[in-house]
Amino acid sequence: MSHTAHIRSHRKPRRSASTIAMRTGVAGGVLSTLAVAGASGAAHAAEPVTQTLELPTLTADLAAQVAQSADVTQQAAASYQLQAERDAAAAKAAKQAKADLADAKKKAAEAKKKAEEAARKEAAERASRTAERTTLSASADTGSSTGTSSGSSTSTSTATGSAAAVVSFVQAQVGKAYVSGATGPSAYDCSGLVQAAFKQVGISLPRVSQAQSTAGTQVGLDNLQPGDILYWGGAGSAYHVGVYVGGGMFVGAQNSSTGVVEKPLSYDPPSGAVRVL
Secondary structure: OOOOOOOHHHOOOOOOHHHHHHHHHHHHHHHHHHHHHHHHHHHHHHOOOOOOOOOOOOOHHHHHHHHHHHHHHHHHHHHHHHHHHHHHHHHHHHHHHHHHHHHHHHHHHHHHHHHHHHHHHHHHHHHHHHHHHHHHHHHHHHHHHHHHOOOOOOOOOOOOHHHHHHHHHHHHOOOOEEOOOOEOOOEEOHHHHHHHHHHOOOOOOOOOHHHHOOOOEEEOOOOOOOOOEEEEOOOOOOOEEEEEEEOOEEEEEEEOOOEEEEEEHHHOOOOEEEEOO
């Protein structure tokens, strides 16, 4: 013990338990506060940092460029559409042209076929007449002149009455046009001329040459008389008719090239004849 310990004023005052506890609590509180603050700081340090980006401002130039780009895109689209429409129209026109060409070829082929058939028919008719000419040419010319006893190629001196009227009528039509189906007075076909001639004397003949070739009595080509009806082809199937006018001559509406003509029998020898008067 200190030599002064017994002196009251020199003794260190003893700390009470309550004071020590208070101090301990204060210190603990301070430490707790520091710990909390530290933990809070650590937590804040662990949070992710968010960065804010600023978008560029749309300037007037940039807006103009965008608008121009949009116009170019629209024009390109319109151009593509127009080209597509033109291509479609061209394809359609080509298809139509191909169809028209095929149709024209078909029609041309049909026309050619008809022309060839007509040519073959004409050739056959010519061949038939040529074959008959061997037996008819001599007798036709000789018999005709004998039958008329006039010696004149166009004489109608032996034709009397109705026959003379028929001959006079057909000779008056020479030079007029040939038109298929025509019966006068400005144009005729072969049977139309014959029908009109006999109508002048009150005789009604059938309209077509096939029927006219059997309308009267069949007579030989070596015994013809003026006014007899000549026919080409078979009796009942004749394709042409005319009127014998005497002197080895006949008048007929031949075709569209010659019209109504007066020709000798040798020009186109007939197949037969019928007598109506």
